[in-house]
Amino acid sequence: MQTPAPVEYERAASVDDAIALLERHGPEARLIAGGHSLLPMMKLRLARPDVLIDINDLAEELAYVRIDGDDLCIGAMTRHRELLESPVAGEHYRILHDAERVIADPVVRNRGTVGGSICQADPSEDLSAVFATLGARAVIRSSSGTRVVAMDDFHLGAYTTAVGPAEILLEVRVPIRTGCGSAYEKVERRAGDWAVVAVGALVCLDGDRITDAGVGLAAVGAEHFRSPAAEEILRGAEPSEATFDAAAVAASADCDPQSDQRGPADYKRHLAGELTRRALRRATARARGQEG
Amino acid sequence: MQVTMTVNGDEVAREIEPRLLLVHFIREELGLTGTHWGCDTSNCGTCVVWMDDEPVKSCTVLAAMAHGHRIRTVEDLERAGGLDPVQQGFMDEHGLQCGFCTPGMMMTARWLLDRDPDPDEATIREAISGQICRCTGYENIVRAVRWAAEHPATSEVHA
Incomplete structure (x- = not known):
C-alpha cells in the first residue's frame, strides 16, 4: 500500500493567501493543485513536504484560457481537459490540442493542471516542450510582486523551475502570431504513458519563407526542452523536405537521450529526428491553412 | 483534521489524517467497498469516483481535498431499485469477468454518456483509456457502454 508520509494540510482561499501560507510554513511547504504529479512522488517518498497548501479553491482566479492583448493566456489552475476543450486555444495553436490529447488519460486530465505539470518539470513532460516550442512566458508572483520569465529561464533542469519556495505560478502567456502553424508528435508505449520521445514544432510563414520557428523536445534531455540549432536552420529557409531533414538532423544531435525502460538512447535520438520531420510537415501544412 | 463532504447525496463528517487518500476514506471510513483500490499509481482506474460531477482517480486525491465537495460512487448508480443502463449493459453484454x-x-x-449520449466505439475506447481490464479485453466493455447508449430510457431517474 502506497501512502504519503504524514503531512499537514492547509487550504488557500486566494493567491495572496497561498503566498502568505508559503511564507509562514517555509521551504518544506508545497502547493498542491491537481496532485497527479505530487501525490505519486509523495507516495514514493521522492517528495516529502511538511505541509501541503491546497490551491484548488483558486480555480476561479486561475483557471482560464483567454486572449489578453497580444497573448493567449492560460491560467495555472486550468485543468488539462479545459485546455483540450478550449476553442480559443485550438484556434491559435493546434499544438496545444495535439499535446493535450495525449497527456495522461481522460480521467487524469479532469484533475491535473497546466501549472502543476510545468512546475513539476519532469524531463518527459509534454507541456514544457510545447511552451518551449511556442516561446511562452511564465508569470510568477511572490509577496514582493509579479515577474515574467521566458521559458528558457523557467526550466532550470529536471524537476527544477524558476518558481521560488514562496512563489506561485499565475499563468503562461503565449504570444499570438499570424501566419503560423503548430503541431505535436509523440511516441508512447501505451495510451496515457509518458513520451518515449515527443517533438513540438512551430512554423511561421511569409509566402515561401519561414520567418520564425520553434522546435521543442520532450524526454530526450534537451536543454530547456528546445533545439536552438534546428530553429536556426529553419529561420529564413524555404519550408521544403530538405530543410526539414536538416532541422531533423540538428534536433537529433541537439539532445542527450538516456537509455531506460522506454528505449535505448540511439532509438530515442532517431525518434527525435523523425518526429521533428513529421511535426514540421504538419505545422507547415497548418500554417498554409491545409488540414493536417 | 475534520472533513465534511457529500457522498452519494448524504453529508458525512469524519476526523482523519491529512494524508488519507480518498479511496481509503470511501472504503474504510464509510464502508463503501464498491469503489475498488487497485494500482495506487493512477494507472488502473478501478478507483474512479465522481468529484463534483467529474470522474477522478480517488487513489490520487486526498480525502482532505474533497472537503466541501460532492462525491458519487458506484453505489449511487442504482436508483429506486432499478439498475442504471450502464449496469444493465455490463450484465447483458458480459462486460465483466x-x-x-x-x-x-x-x-x-x-x-461519458451524460456528455455524449451516442458515442462511437473510438470515443468509448478513448474515454476508458486510463482504465485497465485484465479479463475481457475491452470488447465486451465497449459493447456494454454501447448497449447503455442504445437503451437510455431507463435512465430517466438520473438528475
Missing part, C-alpha cells in the same frame, strides 16, 4: 475494474469503468461510462 472478475469484476475488479467494473466500478471504475461504469462511473466513467456514465459520465
Whole structure:
C-alpha cells in the first residue's frame, strides 16, 4: 500500500493567501493543485513536504484560457481537459490540442493542471516542450510582486523551475502570431504513458519563407526542452523536405537521450529526428491553412 | 483534521489524517467497498469516483481535498431499485469477468454518456483509456457502454 508520509494540510482561499501560507510554513511547504504529479512522488517518498497548501479553491482566479492583448493566456489552475476543450486555444495553436490529447488519460486530465505539470518539470513532460516550442512566458508572483520569465529561464533542469519556495505560478502567456502553424508528435508505449520521445514544432510563414520557428523536445534531455540549432536552420529557409531533414538532423544531435525502460538512447535520438520531420510537415501544412 | 463532504447525496463528517487518500476514506471510513483500490499509481482506474460531477482517480486525491465537495460512487448508480443502463449493459453484454475494474469503468461510462449520449466505439475506447481490464479485453466493455447508449430510457431517474 502506497501512502504519503504524514503531512499537514492547509487550504488557500486566494493567491495572496497561498503566498502568505508559503511564507509562514517555509521551504518544506508545497502547493498542491491537481496532485497527479505530487501525490505519486509523495507516495514514493521522492517528495516529502511538511505541509501541503491546497490551491484548488483558486480555480476561479486561475483557471482560464483567454486572449489578453497580444497573448493567449492560460491560467495555472486550468485543468488539462479545459485546455483540450478550449476553442480559443485550438484556434491559435493546434499544438496545444495535439499535446493535450495525449497527456495522461481522460480521467487524469479532469484533475491535473497546466501549472502543476510545468512546475513539476519532469524531463518527459509534454507541456514544457510545447511552451518551449511556442516561446511562452511564465508569470510568477511572490509577496514582493509579479515577474515574467521566458521559458528558457523557467526550466532550470529536471524537476527544477524558476518558481521560488514562496512563489506561485499565475499563468503562461503565449504570444499570438499570424501566419503560423503548430503541431505535436509523440511516441508512447501505451495510451496515457509518458513520451518515449515527443517533438513540438512551430512554423511561421511569409509566402515561401519561414520567418520564425520553434522546435521543442520532450524526454530526450534537451536543454530547456528546445533545439536552438534546428530553429536556426529553419529561420529564413524555404519550408521544403530538405530543410526539414536538416532541422531533423540538428534536433537529433541537439539532445542527450538516456537509455531506460522506454528505449535505448540511439532509438530515442532517431525518434527525435523523425518526429521533428513529421511535426514540421504538419505545422507547415497548418500554417498554409491545409488540414493536417 | 475534520472533513465534511457529500457522498452519494448524504453529508458525512469524519476526523482523519491529512494524508488519507480518498479511496481509503470511501472504503474504510464509510464502508463503501464498491469503489475498488487497485494500482495506487493512477494507472488502473478501478478507483474512479465522481468529484463534483467529474470522474477522478480517488487513489490520487486526498480525502482532505474533497472537503466541501460532492462525491458519487458506484453505489449511487442504482436508483429506486432499478439498475442504471450502464449496469444493465455490463450484465447483458458480459462486460465483466472478475469484476475488479467494473466500478471504475461504469462511473466513467456514465459520465461519458451524460456528455455524449451516442458515442462511437473510438470515443468509448478513448474515454476508458486510463482504465485497465485484465479479463475481457475491452470488447465486451465497449459493447456494454454501447448497449447503455442504445437503451437510455431507463435512465430517466438520473438528475
